Amino acid sequence: MKIASIAYRGLNVTPKTNWGFLEVRTEDDRTGLGECTLGNQEPLVAAEVDRLAANLVGQDARDRNRIARFLPHAPGGLVAATTLSALDQALSDLAAQRNGEPIFRLLGGGFRDSVRLYANINRGANPRTPEGFAAAARRALTDGFAGIKLAPFEPLMWEDGATPDNRAAYAEGLDRIAAVREAIGPDIDLMVDAHWRFSPGSAAALIRDVARENLFWLECPVAEANHREIARLRGLCNARGMRLAGAESLSGLAAYRPLVEAGCYDVLMPDAKHAGGLQEILRIAALAQTAGVEIAPHNPTGPVCHAHSVHLCAAIPNFLVLEVQYGETEAFFDIVQGESLRFDRGAARLPQSPGLGISLAPGDTPAWKRMDRPWLDPRLG
Known part of the structure; x- marks a missing residue:
């Protein structure tokens, strides 16, 4: 071959x-x-x-x-x-x-017949007001998702100082979280992604302020290299009944080992696009399992990473839940052919066809173009 x-x-x-x-x-x-x-x-x-x-x-x-x-x-x-x-x-x-x-057989077979998903509503929220986020969350709830995530704090960046703009962004972020919690009720898992926007001190204040919203987890509050402070923040989260999650952009087992040994996170989030391959994520998951750490792969992009992640999650014993980008574009389903990727009441069925189960469909989808105003904060990459 x-x-x-x-x-x-x-x-x-x-x-x-x-x-x-x-x-x-x-x-x-x-x-x-x-x-x-x-x-x-x-x-x-x-x-x-x-x-x-x-x-x-x-x-x-x-x-x-x-x-x-x-x-x-x-x-x-x-x-x-x-x-x-x-x-x-x-x-x-x-x-x-x-x-x-199917790929999950190649990885040793599945521990489960379907993979639980949660809806990342961040790109599907329009307008980006508390009401806009709440409306996006209600749509995901109607589609059967039992977990919702938002990233509510842009354009806050702690290195810019305690400016009026930063204070306003923080207040609006809290309002967005509260609006989503009210929209989905008390029993739906609610996750908040902080995108490394906080210092250790301001992250501690964030944990205090979001505790009333009964988060399932807080994600990536501070820079990944700050292991001692991440472990401290994990303790603050756990004392308030929530998990701390992170490590979505690291690559290789060697990068994850210090996080596990330092007790940084309750939930690790290796991404099939970045972590070094499917087998490398299985090794990361096995190391995490020895420390009682759960795996919830990062997966907020296109349908091919999603399909690979579904196969992968089926084969991980300490799997928790898989992210999916919800409500951004129907291209997620339309640019591929083969087995359906349609969500089934907040879950993904395991493909049974040989290989990945999908391929890129022929069509006239435009080629990539330069983003003059990128979605990501340019300071974050």
């Missing part, structure tokens, strides 16, 4: 969103698919895909342990890790196709 080509395909699916995919074609006319979406880094990812192709065309696609091996000391940063992760996804798709089985 020799590799005939490796190509990047970037698609523009909303005025503020591009998705990126990696396709590996083999000489026996199979195609394996991975996702390498990395906001506002499309030219760099495309160049890294070309670099991989120059080195790997002609290699045996069955040798994924060697040709998609994650090395933590290699240069290239998150761009290289994201491209390599997509390569591993695509090679796993090919291997499972060749075996005539």
Whole structure:
């Protein structure tokens, strides 16, 4: 099963969103698919895909342990890790196709027949007022989701100081959270993503202020490298009945080991696009399991990462819940063909077809375009 080509395909699916995919074609006319979406880094990812192709065309696609091996000391940063992760996804798709089985079987089989999802409503909230977030949450509730997440605090950034704009952003963020909690009632899991916008001191105040909303978890309040303070904040969260979650943009087992050893998080969130491959996430999950830490993969982008994540989550014993971007665009369902990715009352059914179970559909979806006003705060990447 020799590799005939490796190509990047970037698609523009909303005025503020591009998705990126990696396709590996083999000489026996199979195609394996991975996702390498990395906001506002499309030219760099495309160049890294070309670099991989120059080195790997002609290699045996069955040798994924060697040709998609994650090395933590290699240069290239998150761009290289994201491209390599997509390569591993695509090679796993090919291997499972060749075996005539779905990917979750390739990973050792499933612990569950369906995967519980929660709705990230952040991009589906319009307008971005408390009422707009509440309306998005009610839509997700109607579709059967039992967990809702929002990222309510932009444009706050603690390094900018205690400015009037920061204070106003914090107050509005709290109002957004309260509006969503009121809209969904007391029994639905509510998650809040802070996107590293807080200092340890201001994060402690945040934990105090959101405790009244009975959060299921608080996510990424401070920079990932601050292990001692993250562990302290975890204690503050646990004392108020909520989990602390994070580590969505790290790559490789070696990056996760210090977090587990330091007791930083109740929930780790490795992303199939960034963490170094499906097998690498299984290793991360196994390490986390030894410390009683749960796994809830980060998954707020396109349908290919989602499909891979569903297979992956089925095979993780300490899996908690899987994120899905809710309400952003119907392209999530329309740009792929094969098994349906439609959500089933807040859950995803396991694909049963050989391989990933989906492929990119032919069509006229525009190619990726530069985002002059990117969705992500440019200070956060």
